[in-house]
Amino acid sequence: MAGDLLDNQGRGDVRWSLPPIHPEGRKYGLIALAVSLFFLIGLDWEIVGWPLLALSAGIFAFFRDPERVVPQDDSAILSPADGQVTMIAEVEPPRELVIDDGSGIGGLSSDTVTRVSIFLSVFDVHINRTPIAGTVQRVVYIPGSFADAGLDKASEENERQHILVERSDGTKVGFTQIAGLVARRIVPFVKPGDTLGAGQRVGLIRFGSRVDVYLPAGTGSDVLLGQRVVAGETVIGRVGARKLLEGVSQ
Template identity: 35%
Template sequence: MFHKEGYKIMGWAALLLITINVVSYSLINTYWIKFAILVATIILFFLIIQFFRNPKRNTVLNDAHVVAPVDGKVVAIEEVEEKEYFKDKRLQVSIFMSPINVHVTRHPIGGKVKYSKYHPGKFLVAWHPKSSEENERTTVVVANEKAGEVLYRQIAGAMAKRIVNYAEVGNEVIQGSDSGFIKFGSRVDVFLPLNTPISVKLNQKVKGGLSVIAKIDE
């Protein structure tokens, strides 16, 4: 199953790669070169389509649990100053996505969308200290009675050139459901109250919609 954001890119990629092979078979007489081009284009197309895969995830719904919004590796668990919405200190959990990870963003909790804003910006590497504030990004806040307000931020990286965000203020969303997509990137930060018990460790790999990263009721 593929994400809807990938269909156009996959279609154009297929057309381009087919054209390359047709031209190579017409102009190149050496068989092994033509075969090498065919193999290379098949591998490239496979890499493109795997980037847009969208596996079904059966999230165990719990209003007090925060699930990972994306697949990837936990690269930061730290106290920070959240300057955009809360304007106070929060516990930040950052998840980095490599090019081979699923890049679908999922709602970490269910509830009502209280805030959703897109920010144009730079394309610093995802681990840069200022990427959270200076890169292209979207900030979304979802709230429910048990978890309170949870903020998560999609952050573009050096390769990511477009962030897609479906969250709209006022909408009721289901935990683990599709919240957006980052094309060829990069990182998602989750901001929680300072006393929140964290259920993951640094360098731990997590699955979006499945891995519980925090339990706010404990």
């Protein structure tokens, strides 16, 4: 049950179950299912019906929305997405998260920070979650192209949406949902002024995409290139902590 307290002492009650399907995807899955049944039962065209039936199952799987056990640790910055870490770089934050937007609430500093880029394939869960608890200060949508989300230039050229969250102690974390070759729509669940708990759902990107996270100044990555991360569960950094990590691919 959502909200249950689970810990590393074995306390809690966990049972395996099929993950629910997010409402945003149910209509697409049901449409594909109805069309497949029409070809299978109505027209007896199995050569078309069976592939469409498999497609409907794939759509339902794409929009699955599993529960996550979110670490309750104020220093932790959580992964906002499921996927693979494909880039870790020192960069300047996006202009839209830095400039004065007229709200009277400051954005990120223009100083160089660590950016962790997470690529989501069509097989990953595409529900995105907030890396920290706090208040949503900005949600900025930017139209753009649909180049390969794995390219570095996608951060500046592709259709994207920036989100800035600020904790009660003033710590700010910005992250960006980026559309890709297949992804064609970013769906937000939050707006400026919303108060979020760590790991709370903030939106989704329909079909293969990428999410960039801009860690606070002085914070290094706790994940490695090539590592698989889980939204709302994997700690990708700890506020103010920077250490050298090494990994071996095997």
